[in-house]
Amino acid sequence: MPAPSASPWITPAVARLRTANPYVVDIALAALVLFAASLQWMFPDEGDDRLTWQGFLLGAGTAVPLVWRRRAPFLAACGVSVFTPAMAVYHAPPPDIMYGGLVVLYTTAAVGRPWQxxxxxxxxxxxxxxxxxxxxxxQPFEYAFQLLSCVSAYGFGVLSRLQRAYTAALEDRARRLERERAADTARAVATERAGIARDMHDVLAHAVSLMVVQAEAGPVVVRSDPERAEGVFDAIAGAGRDAMVQLRRILGVLKEEPPHGGSDRLPQPGVAALAGLVRQVGDTTGLRVELRRTGEPRPLHRDTEVAAYRVVQEALTNTVKHAYASCARVELDWTETELTLTVTDDGRGPADTAPGGGEDGSTGGHGLIGIRERAAACGGTARTEPGHDGGFRVVVRLPVAGDRQVAPG
Incomplete structure (x- = not known):
């Protein structure tokens, strides 16, 4: 059988006292102390001195200062400390229990300064x-009773102060944790937005570049070679459809409720899809693109797979848009610790690029920045430089699954 709980009215009463006006509570406390002190002359013991008006004023002096115990705790304690011994010495009536003194000792221990x-x-x-x-x-027991009463009241005040300090520390910790949680959430949102922006840039820039190249070639061949013109328009439509499929995958992560197998919404192309990418670029733009592989392929993390595909896609897009190249080469060099991706073209090279590796808006802009961000997010590195025989080269190093170290921040 469970132990009986406290009376149901105690907890609500304590809660109301804590939320009530403190000055009203202190006035009520002062009145209660004055009433308790008056019991000695309202019901005197045999042989006690009779109450005098001076004695009543001294008794009131031990209670009235309690009204200001929150606003001026030390002054209120000094007032009670003066009237209590004066009442005891005057002895009309004598203070059998120092009600006011116990209250000010508790208050001083709870809210006073250390020296107070x-x-x-x-x-x-x-x-x-x-x-x-x-x-x-x-009697000796009276000494012990009065001294223990003072120590007990002071001890309860210390416990109250420690409890308030502990509660304040917990509340401060909760606020700090909430701020940290909000900051972590904001960083996660910013990271996710940056990733989605990179994916959308890569998909759209690649698809639009292929479509623009084909659209510019269309009027040239439509009159001289109608069959080839039909292939051009098919390539434009194919590039558009491929872009729509990949955009659906990217934008799917923005929906609140993923479907069963929600990972299918995420961008799926990886290293295995590079052959198809190279073939698509060659077929739709006329650029001769060669894919070379060396070393033994090793497993990559899923986001590293996607990053490898997007890096090559962006590098080829920049070649088509800016390099005026006739051929390009994509190299995959596998080692035990990393995959090195190198995309080289024979175009005009970085002569017109801004210092810092071609982050100028006229030669790739956000695309080259995105390549560096993707590599860093996977724990890798990226650099751009002139090719050995002219042209432009992008070199990206990505760690394999067992050696990956994500860059901080």
Missing amino acids: RRFMLVGWLAGVSLTMMHKEDA
């Missing part, structure tokens, strides 16, 4: 001992 806490604790212990010496027939 030490001053009040030592002062009250010394004051209680000296006051008991003036009491007639004071």
